[in-house]
Amino acid sequence: MISASRFLIAALFCAFLFGCGDKKVEDQTQLKIPADSLIAEDKMVLILADVHVIEADLLQERSKGIDTKGKQGFYYQGLFKKFRISNSRYEQNLSFYRQNPENFSKMYERVVTLLEDRQKSITGQK
Numbered sequence: 001m002i003s004a005s006r007f008l009i010a011a012l013f014c015a016f017l018f019g020c021g022d023k024k025v026e027d028q029t030q031l032k033i034p035a036d037s038l039i040a041e042d043k044m045v046l047i048l049a050d051v052h053v054i055e056a057d058l059l060q061e062r063s064k065g066i067d068t069k070g071k072q073g074f075y076y077q078g079l080f081k082k083f084r085i086s087n088s089r090y091e092q093n094l095s096f097y098r099q100n101p102e103n104f105s106k107m108y109e110r111v112v113t114l115l116e117d118r119q120k121s122i123t124g125q126k
Contacts, residue, residue: 033092033093033096037089037092037093038093038096039083039085039089039090039093041097041107043083044093044097044107045107045110045111045114046083046114047079047083047085047090048107048108048111049111049114049115049118050079050082050083051079052111052115053115053118054072054075054076054079057075058071058072058075
């Protein structure tokens with residue numbers, strides 16, 4: 001049986017995976033990121049984990065009827081500042097990593113594990 005937190009993480013992953021795509025169809029094999037702009041996979045996993053924490057918080061607040069428009073920008077500005085990246089660099093790298101679904105899926109397995117570990121440390125579980 002899937003725990004509620006694992007279900008929430010999986011649901012957020014699916015929403016994120018399918019909701020962050022561009023509306024236009026593009027030839028993703030043409031997307032090249034200069035080496036100096038590539039976010040390392042390890043760092044991207046940390047970023048994606050934080051993105052899901054942000055999105056979970058915003059989703060929870062919206063479900064309570066709280067307007068989150070101002071908070072969303074504030075949270076993401078903090079995220080980009082924390083990792084010293086821009087929104088456009090994040091979006092470019094997200095598109096780049098999504099080109100290889102098998103590798104992207106493996107990255108997300110790491111994101112889920114990281115989020116589960118964070119949850120355990122907060123709740124005192126081992």
